Amino acid sequence: MGRFTTSAEMVDDGVTSGDEFVLWLKQQREEHPHEVTRIPFADLDGWDFDGRTGNLAHRSGRFFTIEGVRVQTDHATWEQPIIDQPEIGILGILVKEFGGVLHCLIQAKAEPGNPDGLQLCPTVQATRSNYTGAHGGRAVPYLEYFRGEGGARTLVDSLQSEQTSWFLGKRNRNVVVEVSTDVPLLEGFCWLTIGQLHQLLLTDNRVNMDTRTVLSCIPFGVPGGPARGDAPPEYREGLLRSMAPAAPSLHTDGEVLGWLTEIRARREFRRRVVPLADIGHWHRSDDEIAHDEGTFFRVIAVDVRAGNREVTRWTQPLLAPVGPGRVTLLVRRIGGVLHLLLQARSSAGVFDLAELAPTVQYRPGNYAEDPPFAGFCGGQTRYDTVQSEEGGRFHHALNRYQIIEIDDEVEAPEGFRWLTVHQVTRLLEHGNYVNVEMRSLLAGLHVTW
Amino acid sequence: MGRFTTSAEMVDDGVTSGDEFVLWLKQQREEHPHEVTRIPFADLDGWDFDGRTGNLAHRSGRFFTIEGVRVQTDHATWEQPIIDQPEIGILGILVKEFGGVLHCLIQAKAEPGNPDGLQLCPTVQATRSNYTGAHGGRAVPYLEYFRGEGGARTLVDSLQSEQTSWFLGKRNRNVVVEVSTDVPLLEGFCWLTIGQLHQLLLTDNRVNMDTRTVLSCIPFGVPGGPARGDAPPEYREGLLRSMAPAAPSLHTDGEVLGWLTEIRARREFRRRVVPLADIGHWHRSDDEIAHDEGTFFRVIAVDVRAGNREVTRWTQPLLAPVGPGRVTLLVRRIGGVLHLLLQARSSAGVFDLAELAPTVQYRPGNYAEDPPFAGFCGGQTRYDTVQSEEGGRFHHALNRYQIIEIDDEVEAPEGFRWLTVHQVTRLLEHGNYVNVEMRSLLAGLHVTW
Numbered sequence: 073m074g075r076f077t078t079s080a081e082m083v084d085d086g087v088t089s090g091d092e093f094v095l096w097l098k099q100q101r102e103e104h105p106h107e108v109t110r111i112p113f114a115d116l117d118g119w120d121f122d123g124r125t126g127n128l129a130h131r132s133g134r135f136f137t138i139e140g141v142r143v144q145t146d147h148a149t150w151e152q153p154i155i156d157q158p159e160i161g162i163l164g165i166l167v168k169e170f171g172g173v174l175h176c177l178i179q180a181k182a183e184p185g186n187p188d189g190l191q192l193c194p195t196v197q198a199t200r201s202n203y204t205g206a207h208g209g210r211a212v213p214y215l216e217y218f219r220g221e222g223g224a225r226t227l228v229d230s231l232q233s234e235q236t237s238w239f240l241g242k243r244n245r246n247v248v249v250e251v252s253t254d255v256p257l258l259e260g261f262c263w264l265t266i267g268q269l270h271q272l273l274l275t276d277n278r279v280n281m282d283t284r285t286v287l288s289c290i291p292f293g294v295p296g297g298p299a300r301g302d303a304p305p306e307y308r309e310g311l312l313r314s315m316a317p318a319a320p321s322l323h324t325d326g327e328v329l330g331w332l333t334e335i336r337a338r339r340e341f342r343r344r345v346v347p348l349a350d351i352g353h354w355h356r357s358d359d360e361i362a363h364d365e366g367t368f369f370r371v372i373a374v375d376v377r378a379g380n381r382e383v384t385r386w387t388q389p390l391l392a393p394v395g396p397g398r399v400t401l402l403v404r405r406i407g408g409v410l411h412l413l414l415q416a417r418s419s420a421g422v423f424d425l426a427e428l429a430p431t432v433q434y435r436p437g438n439y440a441e442d443p444p445f446a447g448f449c450g451g452q453t454r455y456d457t458v459q460s461e462e463g464g465r466f467h468h469a470l471n472r473y474q475i476i477e478i479d480d481e482v483e484a485p486e487g488f489r490w491l492t493v494h495q496v497t498r499l500l501e502h503g504n505y506v507n508v509e510m511r512s513l514l515a516g517l518h519v520t521w
Numbered sequence: 522m523g524r525f526t527t528s529a530e531m532v533d534d535g536v537t538s539g540d541e542f543v544l545w546l547k548q549q550r551e552e553h554p555h556e557v558t559r560i561p562f563a564d565l566d567g568w569d570f571d572g573r574t575g576n577l578a579h580r581s582g583r584f585f586t587i588e589g590v591r592v593q594t595d596h597a598t599w600e601q602p603i604i605d606q607p608e609i610g611i612l613g614i615l616v617k618e619f620g621g622v623l624h625c626l627i628q629a630k631a632e633p634g635n636p637d638g639l640q641l642c643p644t645v646q647a648t649r650s651n652y653t654g655a656h657g658g659r660a661v662p663y664l665e666y667f668r669g670e671g672g673a674r675t676l677v678d679s680l681q682s683e684q685t686s687w688f689l690g691k692r693n694r695n696v697v698v699e700v701s702t703d704v705p706l707l708e709g710f711c712w713l714t715i716g717q718l719h720q721l722l723l724t725d726n727r728v729n730m731d732t733r734t735v736l737s738c739i740p741f742g743v744p745g746g747p748a749r750g751d752a753p754p755e756y757r758e759g760l761l762r763s764m765a766p767a768a769p770s771l772h773t774d775g776e777v778l779g780w781l782t783e784i785r786a787r788r789e790f791r792r793r794v795v796p797l798a799d800i801g802h803w804h805r806s807d808d809e810i811a812h813d814e815g816t817f818f819r820v821i822a823v824d825v826r827a828g829n830r831e832v833t834r835w836t837q838p839l840l841a842p843v844g845p846g847r848v849t850l851l852v853r854r855i856g857g858v859l860h861l862l863l864q865a866r867s868s869a870g871v872f873d874l875a876e877l878a879p880t881v882q883y884r885p886g887n888y889a890e891d892p893p894f895a896g897f898c899g900g901q902t903r904y905d906t907v908q909s910e911e912g913g914r915f916h917h918a919l920n921r922y923q924i925i926e927i928d929d930e931v932e933a934p935e936g937f938r939w940l941t942v943h944q945v946t947r948l949l950e951h952g953n954y955v956n957v958e959m960r961s962l963l964a965g966l967h968v969t970w
Contacts, residue, residue, distance in 0.1 A: 160786040204787065229779035231786065245786040329950060330678035337609040337680065337694040338653065345794075424873075424953070501778060502951055504873070 076227075076266060077293040079167075079174040080518065083267040087170045096262055097180060097190070104260075104379040106182035106189050111375045112359040117387045119373075126349025126356075128371070128389055134201065136465070138361070138371055138389060140351040141240060143420045144342040151351035153361055153371055154421055155391060155465060156240045159200035160231065163282040164218045164247040166195040167227070168255055168263070175263040177214065177255065178283070183463025184376045185390050187470060191280035191463065192272065195261070213258050217249050224249040228289050231503035232511065233427060235461055235469075236419035238369065238391050240345070243423060243503060244282075246289045266290070270300075270519045276458040277470075281512065284459065288511035289500050292518070300521045303454055307477055308521060310410035314493040319409050321492045331489055332505075335416045336425040343420065367438045369393040372467060392467035393435060396458070400432040400474045401513045402445065403454070404482065404490070411490035413445075413482070417507060424504040428496070431488070433509050444485060451478040455516045461508075473513055475520065493517065525676075525715060526742040528616075528623040529967065532716040536619045545711055546629060546639070553709075553828040555631035555638050560824045561808040566836045568822075575798025575805075577820070577838055583650065585914070587810070587820055587838060589800040590689060592869045593791040600800035602810055602820055603870055604840060604914060605689045608649035609680065612731040613667045613696040615644040616676070617704055617712070624712040626663065626704065627732070632912025633825045634839050636919060640729035640912065641721065644710070662707050666698050673698040677738050680952035681960065682876060684910055684918075685868035687818065687840050689794070692872060692952060693731075695738045715739070719749075719968050725907040726919075730961065733908065737960035738949050741967070749970045752903055756926055757970060759859035763942040768858050770941045780938055781954075784865045785874040792869065816887045818842040821916060841916035842884060845907070849881040849923045850962045851894065852903070853931065853939070860939035862894075862931070866956060873953040877945070880937070882958050893934060900927040904965045910957075922962055924969065942966065 084090065113121070118131050128138040136157035143150055166177040177195040198212045203219065217224040228248035235242075257263070264272075269287060272278050279287075294312050299305070313319055323331070353364050361371040370392045377385050402413040417429035432445050455475035460468065484490055496514060499505040506514070533539065562570070567580050577587040585606035592599055615626040626644040647661045652668065666673040677697035684691075706712070713721075718736060721727050728736075743761050748754070762768055772780070802813050810820040819841045826834050851862040866878035881894045904924035909917065933939050945963060948954040955963070 158791055162786065200786065200789075226779050229775075229782050231782055245782060326678075326950075330675050333678050333680055333694060333952075337611065337649065340649075342607055501775075503782075504953070 073291050073293045075174050076290050077295050079266040080270060080292055081267055081295050081297045082173050082265040083271055086173065086175060086265040086268055087263050088268075090268075093262065093264065093268070100180040100260060101190050104180070104182060104190065106184075106379065107377045108184045109375045110359065111373050111387060113373050114358065115375070115387065116373050116389065119387070119389060125347035127347060135388070138348060139240070140346040140348040141420050142344045142346050142351070144340065145418060146340040151346070151353065152368065152420055153348055153351065153354060154240045155238055155242070156345070157242055161200060161244045162196055162198045162203055162218055162247060163194050163244050163286050164196040164198070164249065165283070165286050166214055166217050166224070166255065167248055167250045168252070170263065173265060174250070175265055176269060177261055178264050178269070179261050181260070181280075182378060183280070184374055184388065185460075185465065185467040185469065186277070186280075186463035187460050187468045188277045192269070192278060192283055193280050194282050194286050197282055217251055218247055222251060223253055224251045228286070228291075230289060230501060232285055232289065232500070232506070232508070233423055233504065234508055235466070236422040236427065236507060238421065238466065240421045241423040242421065246286045248286065248290060270515075273516050273519050274457060277460050279459070281459070281462050281508065284512045284515045285508055287518075288514040291497055295521055300519060301454070303452075303520055306405070307410070307452075307454065310405040310408055311493065311517070311520065313408060314410035315497075317494055319492045319494050320407055321409065321495055322406055322411060322490045325495060325498065328489060328491060328495060332416055332426065332428070335487065339418060339426060341418050341425050367394060368435075374467070390467040391465060391469075393469050395435055395437055397435045397471040398432060398446070398474075399430050399471045399509045399513065400445070400448070400476060401510075402431040402448065402451070402482065403475060403477050404479070406490060409492055411492055412496065413484060413488055414491055414496070414510065415488045427507040428499070428505055428510055429507045430510050430513055444488075448476075451476040454520045455513075457516070459512060471509065473516055475513060475517060522740050522742045524623050525739050526744050528715040529719060529741055530716055530744050530746045531622050531714040532720055535622065535624060535714040535717055536712050537717075539717075542711065542713065542717070549629040549709060550639050553629070553631060553639065555633075555828065556826040557633045558824045559808065560822050560836060562822050563807065564824070564836065565822050565838065568836070568838060574796035576796060584837070587797060588689070589795040589797040590869050591793045591795050591800070593789065594867060595789040600795065600802065601817065601869055602797055602800065602803060603689045604687055604691070605794070606691055610649060610693045611645055611647045611652055611667055611696060612643050612693050612735050613645040613647070613698065614732070614735050615663055615666050615673070615704065616697055616699045617701070619712065622714060623699070624714055625718060626710055627713050627718070628710050630709070630729075631827060632729070633823055633837065634909070634912035634914065634916040634918065635726070635729075636909050636917045637726045641718070641727060641732055642729050643731050643735050646731055666700055667696055671700060672702055673700045677735070677740075679738060679950060681734055681738065681949070681955070681957070682872055682953065683957055684915070685871040685876065685956060687870065687915065689870045690872040691870065695735045697735065697739060719964075722965050722968050723906060726909050728908070730908070730911050730957065733961045733964045734957055736967075737963040740946055744970055749968060750903070752901075752969055755854070756859070756903065759854040759857055760942065760966070760969065762857060763859035764946075766943055768941045768943050769856055770858065770944055771855055771860060771939045774944060774947065777938060777940060777944060781865055781875065781877070784936065788867060788875060790867050790874050816843060817884075823916070839916040840914060840918075842918050844884055844886055845919040845921060846884045847881060847895070847923075848879050848920045848958045848962065849894070849897070849925060850879040850959070851897065851900070851931065852924060852926050853928070855939060858941055860941055861945065862933060862937055863940055863945070863959065864937045876956040877940075877948070877954055877959055878956045879959050879962055897925075900925040903969045904962075906965070908961055920958065922965055924962060924966060
């Protein structure tokens with residue numbers, strides 16, 4: 073934990089200087105052009121709508137399937153398309169000490185749905201087929217270190233969920249492994265400290281979702297050193313206290329688990345996978361599957377030409393949300409310790425009935441009524457960037473991520489709770505507790521030390 | 522934790538003496554006759570096979586459904602009937618101090634599948650419909666204390682799985698709440714210390730599965746007092762050390778979680794719910810659904826006449842396993858600390874891909890080959906009783922539960938790990954880690970102090 077903290081504190085003196093990094097990224101961008109064009113479904117290569125179910129799947133049975141899902145909760149019953157990709161992949165960051173400080177091996181990679189081409193990705197993003205070598209194919213660089221080879225030591229390892237509004241129970245393994253032997257630096261990769269990655273989280277669309285979620289799972293000790301932003305000292309003090317294991321918290325860990333257990337047990341949540349052809353209020357045209365009112369998202373098809381991919385040209389479906397989303401975390405000092413206002417959220421694809429989500433998470437315009445706290449005004453902004461979600465599945469899925477500190481005493485309404493940073497971090501040792509949007513914000517919170 | 526330990530240490534001096542308990546149980550048995558008769562499916566009242574899917578369901582949509590499931594793993598592909606009961610019920614024990622010692626409010630209750638009529642049940646076994654009052658109906662006694670009423674304080678609360686071979690992802694909330702005000706003692710209920718319940722776990726089929734699983738979730742401190750059984754002092758010493766938070770263990774908690782995460786990510790496990798009519802190698806006759814080779818289990822129908830139930834006569838399907846099962850836990854002192862040999866097991870209905878199970882868990886005769894350690898000979902038996910599984914769903918589902926201490930150094934094979942008692946107990950704070958058979962053995966382990 074202490075070594076992670078040291079790496080997080082180092083922004084300027086890593087083996088890759090800030091200038092070198094900028095140059096490297098510019099070069100990557102030039103060398104790896106990426107062109108994405110929308111096409112009609114009929115032009116998809118290897119993808120078909122099943123004659124009976126209407127599900128969109130690849131002929132090989134690989135990749136993923138677009139199916140339908142019917143959900144019944146206490147408040148509503150609805151049907152929607154959903155991505156079914158049952159296998160668990162690996163999101164892995166390889167770390168190694170240089171000058172006594174841990175550095176992360178980061179990859180520059182373009183995904184078809186990215187709004188702005190290249191992003192910074194984990195060392196490895198591998199499917200289970202890659203991992204087990206089931207389908208042969210070109211080797212994924214550095215994968216051996218995540219298979220217990222090369223003398224690597226596992227520091228972080230848990231199953232974490234992906235976007236539960238669009239994926240059916242999808243989870244990936246979030247892993248950090250450390251190696252102490254020499255590691256060849258391949259083209260397209262770069263060593264960065266955790267502090268450098270934290271700084272990059274201030275730039276829109278630069279650090280991809282997979283990197284953000286792995287970063288969020290790293291347990292930090294309480295950092296020292298100078299403050300990072302321009303937040304007042306009492307905010308910083310409250311944040312650092314909130315990260316400490318013995319942080320006084322509004323609720324005990326047992327109370328938090330009991331509260332979530334009660335919600336999972338009491339809340340009505342029934343889900344059935346149904347044929348895509350059978351779902352109501354959605355229609356399919358030549359080039360999209362869309363809601364009758366144009367809300368939520370569309371399923372589209374794209375043609376991709378890329379310079380640095382194993383396959384340099386391919387076609388695939390993508391899920392394109394309608395409009396940018398808002399993801400806001402309200403934070404407040406309670407007894408001098410920063411607390412985060414989380415909600416227990418049940419989306420269509422949630423794996424275990426409800427997960428902890430940021431205070432506000434929605435796409436304006438989808439519902440007649442905005443969710444609680446959506447119209448919240450006031451407070452001090454501590455973090456505010458636009459980040460995109462997984463570009464391999466989602467097209468321009470932008471969210472504005474904000475952390476806002478409030479002074480007013482706000483009671484947590486039904487389904488909400490105030491938690492410390494340490495409590496959320498502890499839950500991340502296990503899967504099925506903290507959703508991916510909250511994990512992105514947790515990574516962002518570390519920029520505000 | 523200390524108060525649970527004190528209650529566990531008290532066997533003889535509780536408010537209900539041993540003699541009073543024996544008398545009370547005898548009286549309960551006499552006053553509540555229970556008659557169960559097998560009937561053809563056609564005589565089920567309100568239950569029908571769906572014309573299209575062949576699924577067996579109640580007309581009201583309540584209770585449970587028998588459906589089909591298709592499972593594909595690394596080793597095999599199979600289809601089987603499975604019970605789908607998506608809602609989460611409550612298994613709750615109400616505790617209260619008498620003379621400064623916690624006592625559990627236990628109910629004597631007969632379930633149609635019990636091999637021997639009455640068993641000792643938790644204070645409350647309620648479905649979600651009971652809990653939310655969705656269907657009206659007669660009130661479940663003491664339920665209010667589990668709904669945050671009556672000033673009760675929650676001491677234990679987690680979602681735990683039921684039999685994953687027969688239930689589709691079924692989980693119940695395991696709860697212990699404490700009340701300090703007066704509690705009326707209703708007919709059919711009795712106050713027992715945890716120590717008394719532990720002793721009763723030595724009798725075959727006396728303590729029902731629901732009580733055993735709630736008992737297993739109670740965290741104990743290291744007990745003092747005299748030894749309970751005739752195990753040698755070094756066994757007892759090893760067990761007590763294994764219960765302590767700082768017990769030196771073969772693997773760290775992080776290593777154990779990483780090992781299970783790796784298995785969940787790497788193991789192939791695909792499951793589809795399919796119409797019961799579509800599954801292969803199973804057939805339906807007038808009075809049973811059975812495997813073509815007579816193995817695994819049958820689905821049967823019964824007529825029940827009971828004296829002390831809300832409804833005094835009803836019919837229902839039950840799942841009847843073929844032959845008794847064997848559930849064995851090998852334990853060994855490693856560095857003077859007792860370690861338990863657990864396996865990561867993936868059954869058809871498992872909620873999260875794999876759960877920790879006892880060393881051996883199988884029904885002889887179902888497979889050509891016995892599982893690892895099934896033929897294990899030698900060692901010292903520390904616990905050995907026959908217990909039945911949930912009598913509301915399963916007919917005479919008997920398992921012989923054994924804990925056997927071995928001296929030999931046995932390496933944990935692939936998919937197995939040696940854990941301390943404290944490590945298993947810590948995992949029980951969360952759901953989806955420890956299967957119900959292992960929880961029964963954990964409850965049994967406490968008889969061997």
